[in-house]
Amino acid sequence: MVLLEYKELELLITRVREISGFDFSGYARPSLLRRASRYLTKHTMNLPELYIHIEQGGKAVYDFIQEMTVNYSEMFRDPDFFISVRSEILTYLESYPAIRLWIAGCASGEEAFSMAILLKEAGLFDRSLIYATDLSERVLSSAREGVFSLGHMRTFSENYMLAEGKNSLSDYYHVAYSKAVMDHNLRKNIVFSLHDLTGDGVFNEFQMVSCRNVMIYFNLEQRRKVFKLLYESLGMFGFLCLGKRETLRYSGFEENFRIINGHLNIYQKIK
Amino acid sequence: MTELNPNPLNLVLMGGSSGSFVIFEQIVKLATRPLSCAVIFVIHRGKSSLANLPHLFKAKTKVRMEEPEHLDPVVNDCIYFAVPDYHLLVGPDARFYLDDTDKDFFSRPSIDATFISAAQSGIKIRAAMLFSGASKDGASGLKLIAEKGFATYVQNPDFAEVPRMPAEAISQYGGHQILNEKNIFEEISSVLYSYST
Numbered sequence: 001m002v003l004l005e006y007k008e009l010e011l012l013i014t015r016v017r018e019i020s021g022f023d024f025s026g027y028a029r030p031s032l033l034r035r036a037s038r039y040l041t042k043h044t045m046n047l048p049e050l051y052i053h054i055e056q057g058g059k060a061v062y063d064f065i066q067e068m069t070v071n072y073s074e075m076f077r078d079p080d081f082f083i084s085v086r087s088e089i090l091t092y093l094e095s096y097p098a099i100r101l102w103i104a105g106c107a108s109g110e111e112a113f114s115m116a117i118l119l120k121e122a123g124l125f126d127r128s129l130i131y132a133t134d135l136s137e138r139v140l141s142s143a144r145e146g147v148f149s150l151g152h153m154r155t156f157s158e159n160y161m162l163a164e165g166k167n168s169l170s171d172y173y174h175v176a177y178s179k180a181v182m183d184h185n186l187r188k189n190i191v192f193s194l195h196d197l198t199g200d201g202v203f204n205e206f207q208m209v210s211c212r213n214v215m216i217y218f219n220l221e222q223r224r225k226v227f228k229l230l231y232e233s234l235g236m237f238g239f240l241c242l243g244k245r246e247t248l249r250y251s252g253f254e255e256n257f258r259i260i261n262g263h264l265n266i267y268q269k270i271k
Numbered sequence: 272m273t274e275l276n277p278n279p280l281n282l283v284l285m286g287g288s289s290g291s292f293v294i295f296e297q298i299v300k301l302a303t304r305p306l307s308c309a310v311i312f313v314i315h316r317g318k319s320s321l322a323n324l325p326h327l328f329k330a331k332t333k334v335r336m337e338e339p340e341h342l343d344p345v346v347n348d349c350i351y352f353a354v355p356d357y358h359l360l361v362g363p364d365a366r367f368y369l370d371d372t373d374k375d376f377f378s379r380p381s382i383d384a385t386f387i388s389a390a391q392s393g394i395k396i397r398a399a400m401l402f403s404g405a406s407k408d409g410a411s412g413l414k415l416i417a418e419k420g421f422a423t424y425v426q427n428p429d430f431a432e433v434p435r436m437p438a439e440a441i442s443q444y445g446g447h448q449i450l451n452e453k454n455i456f457e458e459i460s461s462v463l464y465s466y467s468t
């Protein structure tokens with residue numbers, strides 16, 4: 001086991017920024033330390049070797065950044081969240097002539113496709129536009145392809161059933177070369193694009209912003225800034241959805257939202 | 272002259288897996304008076320475990336119990352339980368950090384994750400302890416804590432319901448103090464209520 005110290009981590013963050021332009025300074029240090037240590041252990045490297053490796057720039061440093069930011073996702077992850085979106089948010093949004101949703105930190109598109117299916121089953125898809133953003137070009141390009149492994153699809157199907165989906169998940173994809181390819185029709189109203197929550201600003205006004213399992217990566221100060229961005233991106237009475245263990249606590253915006261579901265961390269902007 | 276904080280934050284860390292739940296329950300019962308430390312329990316539990324441990328143990332102690340949220344401050348006189356499906360890290364800023372990095376030894380929360388983060392946080396660790404369990408999780412974290420000069424304890428594998436976890440800790444590091452069946456709770460009680468400087 002190779003363990004990095006906090007002092008070493010700070011130097012590494014600086015060097016990564018110089019080489020790649022990617023800035024980890026707003027990220028939670030304890031998690032970064034854990035991940036960097038695991039990276040070294042996994043690749044049987046010590047710190048000097050890591051420096052030599054990332055000095056190559058390009059793919060080497062990019063892969064390192066990728067491993068330091070978790071990209072794990074599932075379709076219909078936390079199925080009860082989707083049940084709640086259906087009953088508490090979509091019923092409200094029904095009255096809107098046009099619905100704009102933002103999935104911030106969308107990984108390979110799992111959540112965006114789930115939302116598309118949910119909207120479709122609620123009969124709202126045709127007047128909805130889903131913006132799905134991430135800072136990783138790599139996960140975005142895989143999201144644009146809409147291709148998932150069949151192994152993962154099995155978990156996703158279970159989630160879909162638990163989320164009380166109306167059909168079978170397999171109604172929304174076809175199998176080609178042993179992969180699941182999401183229907184093109186679903187892709188039609190999803191825009192995948194690059195957006196860095198720590199650097200880029202407001203780009204539209206939304207009725208719903210879902211930023212799940214992303215906040216957990218940021219430190220207190222950065223988190224406040226990201227909350228400000230999400231708050232400003234929401235129209236009045238718009239909904240904010242966070243991950244299972246992500247609350248508004250310490251956000252600075254506790255007063256601006258009312259709780260729709262305290263367990264699933266769904267909030268509505270009220271001022 | 273600098274005023275010394277009469278009661279600086281210090282941690283007591285407890286890790287365990289199968290067979291540890293009953294011990295944890297007994298330990299919680301030992302907390303009969305306010306604690307001059309923060310006690311952090313990490314027990315392996317399934318991803319969808321809904322059991323809320325503070326709730327389950329409510330009748331056993333008057334000391335405050337919490338399942339910490341991301342960024343909650345770590346304070347003395349509180350008993351914390353790691354939530355399922357996240358690692359619970361202690362930061363140098365004396366806050367908790369939930370972390371969703373891969374599992375260690377098929378476990379999230381992992382005991383090593385908490386122990387190692389605490390050891391690296393620079394916060395004083397009064398004691399760290401490892402109990403019954405079927406995995407190797409916790410052993411390297413406990414070793415690191417011992418190497419930093421803090422007190423470490425391991426349940427005697429001979430009376431652990433599942434000996435693997437404490438046995439692994441002992442095999443990785445010979446210097447842990449051993450908790451034996453006859454006085455385990457007296458020892459733990461004296462750790463909880465020692466006013467070490």
Ligand SMILES: C[S@@+](CC[C@H](N)C(=O)[O-])C[C@H]1O[C@@H](n2cnc3c(N)ncnc32)[C@H](O)[C@@H]1O
Pocket residue numbers: 069070071072073074077104105106107108110111133134135136139195196197198211212213214217243
């Ligand atoms: C664990 S995934 C969450 C995916 C999905 N929202 C879910 O809940 O399953 C976190 C994603 O956040 C992205 N991310 C991390 N930092 C980001 C930033 N500063 N701006 C935008 N996305 C970021 C990562 O690239 C990753 O794809």
